[in-house]
Amino acid sequence: PLDYEKNKVALLLESAEYNISHGDRLSPGDKKRIARDIASTDPECKWTESALAEKLGVIQQTVNTWISDIRARQKASRNTIIIRLSRLGWSQEMIAEAVGLSRNRASEIVGNTNFSEIDTLLSQGHDMDYIARHYHMDLALTWAIRLQxxxxxxxxxxxxxxxxxxxxxxxxxxxxxxxxxxxxxxxxxxxxxxxxxxxxxxxxxxxxxxxxxxxxxxxxxxxxxxxxxxxxxxxxxxxxxxxxxxxxxxxxxxxxxxxxxxxxxxxxxxxxxxxxxxxxxxxxxxxxxxxxxxxxxxxxxxxxxxxxxxxxxxxxxxxxxxxxxxxxxxxxxxxxxxxxxxxxxxxxxxxxxxxxxxxxxxxxxxxxxxxxxxxxxxxxxxxxxxxxxxxxxxx
Ligand SMILES: C[S@@+](CC[C@H](N)C(=O)[O-])C[C@H]1O[C@@H](n2cnc3c(N)ncnc32)[C@H](O)[C@@H]1O
Missing domain, CATH: 3.40.50.150 (Vaccinia Virus protein VP39)
Incomplete structure (x- = not known):
């Protein structure tokens, strides 16, 4: 028997693709839900916006607007993992392997992430919970950056x-x-x-x-x-x-x-x-x-x-x-x-x-x-x- 959970994304996309030209047409709302479902179960971003657009029969820009918030959160949490591991002394090679990115990309993320706003946010009276949420980071890492x-x-x-x-x-x-x-x-x-x-x-x-x-x-x-x-x-x-x-x-x-x-x-x-x-x-x-x-x-x-x-x-x-x-x-x-x-x-x-x-x-x-x-x-x-x-x- 087919393992529904394992094949969920493939099944969803396959049926969506058929429904572009056959049977009851999917409404834009249905397509949006499918795109968001897939994006949220795909933290490694294997499904690009253009691939989803092609399967769902819409333009890439539309998929972007549907899933950009999910992708932004996923990217932030992946970046948080990279920064956390790097601060704990993991080598770039180990980090790259753990998050499935190239070594160069992982080290770019460590080098280019900028937290200079933390002091401004603090001086505006925001607390550490707020600042952690602002950066999509966990509290411990946010504190570590503040105390650096x-x-x-x-x-x-x-x-x-x-x-x-x-x-x-x-x-x-x-x-x-x-x-x-x-x-x-x-x-x-x-x-x-x-x-x-x-x-x-x-x-x-x-x-x-x-x-x-x-x-x-x-x-x-x-x-x-x-x-x-x-x-x-x-x-x-x-x-x-x-x-x-x-x-x-x-x-x-x-x-x-x-x-x-x-x-x-x-x-x-x-x-x-x-x-x-x-x-x-x-x-x-x-x-x-x-x-x-x-x-x-x-x-x-x-x-x-x-x-x-x-x-x-x-x-x-x-x-x-x-x-x-x-x-x-x-x-x-x-x-x-x-x-x-x-x-x-x-x-x-x-x-x-x-x-x-x-x-x-x-x-x-x-x-x-x-x-x-x-x-x-x-x-x-x-x-x-x-x-x-x-x-x-x-x-
Ligand atoms: C006292 S707790 C550590 C608590 C930790 N310092 C903290 O504050 O959260 C001990 C841990 O040892 C792990 N553990 C027990 N036997 C183990 C073993 N043979 N090999 C590896 N970990 C083990 C348990 O899963 C548990 O998380």
Whole structure:
């Protein structure tokens, strides 16, 4: 049987062409709808205005007026992808391949796009959401362009992020402007501070489990390069490439040695359900692992990262303490029933990494209801909100 969805464009055009000379003639309104339907499902603009005009039996100018708004939006979003990838350090060759344009055309777009109007729009009192819409850009890229050339300290100020001077990074909420809504999303400020203290502009960050793309957005803001991977990829995040990390196979998807590895894996047994929906049978998220498998996976990753890094590479490893406290009073907890920052420290050290900093970034305790808290108090259960960022050097 004919796959209607797959052949929809061909069928639409074929019948439209017949209707130019046979049967019930298509009205201009019908033709316009067909042209717009086709244009909106053809972001790569394979159907030119003249080809559509010929099939629909109208002049090219007419097709232009019917679909010019759709094409303008598509062009803007393609240009946004090109500029985003270029700011994150992708080579022209990789960008050209990702968007299906020639290298020259892609580099022309990067070189010729002009955002000088941003300051004028700001001085006229427009906000960043308005400016992003004006350029058909996402908010993170719009901010990155606005902040370009400023010092890191100035950027913190303009973003409204108080710069933390001490090693307790308590961020109550995620900054909605950066990264997508994603299970286990972390506050953009946490990545911002890591970049501030442990990298400099132009450095390359590797985000092996990128999730909602917070790290790449923040790298753009602070003019760091970023290579992002995940088992879950999607259209609005062209910078996140597919890679399934397995400690066994030793695959390492990048040639350039990173300056920083920002490693934020799913925390043990916490997010199983949400991640499993995004992963699938063949590529299970590590959140479905047992404690032993989880530790083995981390150790394998740390070893591999150590082998593939350079002398000066830093590892920033974020993870939460996990204790099986839900039904166990504090005095009855067993050491082998938990994974905490001490275990992560041990695994990093075993793989050759030297931990230099332990930065506390506690989780909010508000995720538990009043009833749950009452039950814990009745049973003398000691909860944990411990989440720690361990910074390690390769040597
Ligand atoms: C804690 S989330 C990252 C969140 C991200 N930092 C953010 O703020 O949005 C962990 C990610 O690891 C991915 N993941 C889990 N197991 C993986 C594997 N074996 N290989 C690649 N990605 C994996 C999940 O799909 C998930 O998006």
């Amino acid at each position: 050339g400023k010092t890191d300290q100035e950027k913190f100020k303009e973003l409204g992020w108080g710069l933390r001077t001490w090693d307790q990074w308590n961020f109550n909420e995620c900054d909605e402007r950066f990264g997508d809504d994603w299970p286990g999303r972390i506050p953009a400020q946490l990545v911002g501070h890591t970049l501030f203290y442990f990298t400099k502009p132009g450095d390359v960050t590797l985000d092996p489990m990128a999730g909602g793309g917070v790290a790449s957005d923040v790298c753009m803001l602070f003019e760091r390069k970023c290579q992002s991977f995940d088992i879950a990829t999607r259209d609005n995040r062209p910078e996140i490439q597919y890679h399934h990390w397995e400690s066994r196979d030793g695959g390492w998807p990048i040639a350039k040695k990173p300056d920083l590895i920002f490693f934020d894996p799913p925390y043990f047994s916490k997010k199983e359900k949400e991640y499993e929906k995004k992963a699938n049978e063949n590529t299970p998220s590590i959140s479905s692992y047992t404690k032993e498998e989880y530790e083995r996976f981390l150790e394998g990753f740390f070893l591999l990262a150590h082998k593939k890094s350079k002398e000066t590479t830093r590892m920033a490893f974020l993870n939460a303490d996990w204790r099986n406290f839900e039904s166990t009073p504090a005095s009855k907890e067993k050491p082998d029933k938990s994974i905490t920052t001490f275990d992560y420290h041990r695994l990093l050290s075993k793989a050759g990494w030297k931990v230099t900093h332990r930065i506390e970034c506690p989780l909010s305790s508000e995720r538990l209801s009043g009833n749950q808290v009452q039950r814990m108090q009745d049973k003398r259960i000691l909860g944990t909100v411990g989440r720690t960022l361990l910074i390690a050097r390769r040597s």
